[in-house]
Amino acid sequence: MLQDLPKKGTAETMVPLGKAAFFPGQLVDTQQCLIRMGDSLHVHRTTSEAVAILQKREPEPVSGAGACTFGHRESC
Secondary structure, rough: OHHHHHOOOOOOEEEEOOOEEEEEEEEEEOOOEEEEEEOOEEEEHHHHHHHHHOOHHHHHHHHOOOOOOOOOOOOO
16 A cells, blocks of 8 residues: 555555544545654655565564563464
């Protein structure tokens, strides 16, 4: 989906409001993204740069050996 955003002038989306509420919104600048790089570090990048960054990141494991959480090792 991120690769397709520059082709559109705008895009419809759901915008989070707090932890549990969303309301309809619109992306008006589909050429720029805000990428989270760390705990409190965010950088502005073009959409194509954002795609390259996200492709370098490995997906986080959801289940299996990598799914152990701190304090719950006995279930692994």
